[in-house]
Amino acid sequence: MPPAFSPEEAASIASLEIDDLLSLNDPATLEQRHEHFAIPGTVSSDYLEKFYWLANGKLILAGIRHLSGHRDEPFVHVMSSFAPTIQDLSILADLARARFSMFRPKGLSLALKPSVVPEDIVGDLRLARRVVVGKLSEILNRPRPVGFERISFEPFDIESRYSWYESAYRDFHLERPSLRKWVPITDRSDLRACANDGWIFQVRIDEKVAGLIAAESRALLGRTGAYMTELLLVPPFRGQGLAAALQRKFVETLARDSEGTLARDSEGTLARDSKETLAREVELIWGTIDSGNQASMSTARRVGRTAIRSEYFLKL
DSSP: OOOSSOHHHHHHHHHHHHHHHHGGGOHHHHHHHHHHHOOTTOOGGGGOOEEEEOTTSOEEEEEEEEGGGOTTOEEEEEEOSSOOOHHHHHHHHHHHHHHTGGGOOOEEEEEEOTTOOOSOOOTTOEEEEEEEEEEHHHHHTSOOOTTGGGEEEEEOOHHHHHHHHHHHHHHHHHHOGGGTTTSOOOOHHHHHHHHHTTOEEEEEETTEEEEEEEEEEOOBTTBOEEEEEEEEEOTTSTTSSOHHHHHHHHHHHHHHHHTTOOOBOTTSOBSSSOTTOOOOOOOEEEEEEETTOHHHHHHHHHHTOEEEEEEEEEEO
């Protein structure tokens, strides 16, 4: 598959990602995170993204995170442009414990370009997930995946249908217990954010309820984007290669949205809350995919998305 970005565009990705991370240092954002997690003994400035020079002269950008937003799952996120050696990992672990001791981090996340691979995969270091991106315009130029014509969307009411969604996700976790921690159920507030953008749908295949798909408006690398929040298929529709067709159907819906044609409910009212924002250009389709979720990674590639960043995780 051809790269999603030209060499010139790829060269600017690192600096744009740094800008995105440093935007977390907005005072209001720092205070919001501090109040939300309410970790005893911390202040808002503890959430700052900072550059650190390592003892061996290498530079990193690091900040605290919480896995899937869980207060009791803190880890230190590190961005670097070098492939870490065993010595680097030891230095990074010591820095994480010392600089972020007030959070008692359980792990260290290393964000690297896909072409940068650690020389030694040691101890508990594992590839955790990838940031996967595609240009909407290029996705639309690809042939539609098999099964596209079988899929239709209808409005999804969060309040009345969330229990169905929870049940479907429990069944998924029973089937794939290794993904429970890394692919958690999306809470109501996040799904409401998708609903506010008009991008949440009940999926039907051959006119039968088959799943849920949702995204929210979220920029990436300075470009407008749709962040894939949820793509769920229930048995017996899993394992048929339909996920790529489902994602393509969703992308075409976003494209119509960009032209100002929005889905309406049975009474003809607009799906989104803000009726003034009828037309929005969507440039990128993106999201994160757990390394153990090979099916989702394969689906993303078939749709036309590619990895621009890999995240490795080291237990502390």
